[in-house]
Amino acid sequence: MAWFKKTRTPIAPAKDKASRVPEGLWVKCPGCTQIIYNKDLATNLNVCPNCAHHFRVNATERLRMLFDGGEWAEYDPGLVSTDPLDFTDTKPYKARLKASILSTGIKDAVIVGSGRLDGIRTIIAAMEYGFIGGSMGVVVGEKITRAIERALEARCPLVIVSCSGGARMMEGALSLMQMAKICGALARLDRARLPYVSVLTDPTTGGVTASFAMLGDLNFAEPKALIGFAGPRVIEQTIRQKLPEGFQRSEFLLDRGMLDRVVDRREMKSSIAAALRFMGAIREESAIPSGIGTPRAAEPAPQS
Numbered sequence: 001m002a003w004f005k006k007t008r009t010p011i012a013p014a015k016d017k018a019s020r021v022p023e024g025l026w027v028k029c030p031g032c033t034q035i036i037y038n039k040d041l042a043t044n045l046n047v048c049p050n051c052a053h054h055f056r057v058n059a060t061e062r063l064r065m066l067f068d069g070g071e072w073a074e075y076d077p078g079l080v081s082t083d084p085l086d087f088t089d090t091k092p093y094k095a096r097l098k099a100s101i102l103s104t105g106i107k108d109a110v111i112v113g114s115g116r117l118d119g120i121r122t123i124i125a126a127m128e129y130g131f132i133g134g135s136m137g138v139v140v141g142e143k144i145t146r147a148i149e150r151a152l153e154a155r156c157p158l159v160i161v162s163c164s165g166g167a168r169m170m171e172g173a174l175s176l177m178q179m180a181k182i183c184g185a186l187a188r189l190d191r192a193r194l195p196y197v198s199v200l201t202d203p204t205t206g207g208v209t210a211s212f213a214m215l216g217d218l219n220f221a222e223p224k225a226l227i228g229f230a231g232p233r234v235i236e237q238t239i240r241q242k243l244p245e246g247f248q249r250s251e252f253l254l255d256r257g258m259l260d261r262v263v264d265r266r267e268m269k270s271s272i273a274a275a276l277r278f279m280g281a282i283r284e285e286s287a288i289p290s291g292i293g294t295p296r297a298a299e300p301a302p303q304s
């Protein structure tokens with residue numbers, strides 16, 4: 001029984017006055033709790049000017065940072081998952097796909113483009129975390145494999161920027177097969193002596209870490225990015241031990257030889273360019289993207 005009984009209905013609360021500050025003008029940095037003006041953050045490549053906390057950026061933003069003049073020709077923008085398992089968890093996979101396509105404006109969790117990186121003709125694939133956690137399904141696997149094949153065809157270097165929760169469980173074993181498919185294509189790239197730089201950003205986990213993200217000729221990572229296979233909580237519960245400070249973060253992995261460098265986002269482009277040149281890539285002086293830049297027409301989604 002309740003101690004007090006409300007016999008009368010409470011007075012309706014006064015309506016909130018509309019805030020005069022438009023939403024999203026200021027952001028609080030999770031690293032140093034400082035309030036940052038959104039435009040300042042954008043001009044600083046979404047890195048906190050105070051403590052260098054790296055905010056997550058989407059795939060389009062990522063490509064804009066890396067390609068000269070923010071220009072690239074996109075490949076296979078039309079590939080869409082066919083929902084091969086007709087999968088439903090808390091909601092149907094088809095509905096999940098639809099919602100993600102609407103919210104991100106892209107058809108799956110990766111954008112592939114070709115353009116110039118500091119004058120070097122390069123193919124770059126950037127993963128989109130906002131699309132079902134950047135998970136790798138059939139479409140992501142196919143697009144990345146095609147990116148590698150195009151790099152082979154054009155004899156140009158490849159860069160993959162990973163940002164993913166791993167394989168997409170809604171496509172089951174078909175997702176896992178993408179790991180082998182991409183690795184097979186990367187082996188061909190290796191035999192053709194073409195450079196591949198992998199950039200790992202926060203977070204890169206699961207089947208993506210376990211396949212192409214760790215297979216770069218050079219593996220770069222952004223500072224303090226979460227990189228691992230299983231999540232820290234799962235590991236802790238399994239081995240029943242407290243994990244060390246900074247476990248599965250870039251710096252920790254660099255210390256133990258899992259990465260080649262931890263690179264600040266503001267120096268990422270020049271670092272990749274220097275690495276590619278070191279590996280023999282040649283800078284082309286003309287500003288207009290060459291023949292390989294013409295994207296193919298949208299193709300039907302692959303079956304497996």
Ligand SMILES: [Zn+2]
Binds near residue numbers: 032051
């Ligand atoms: Zn900060």
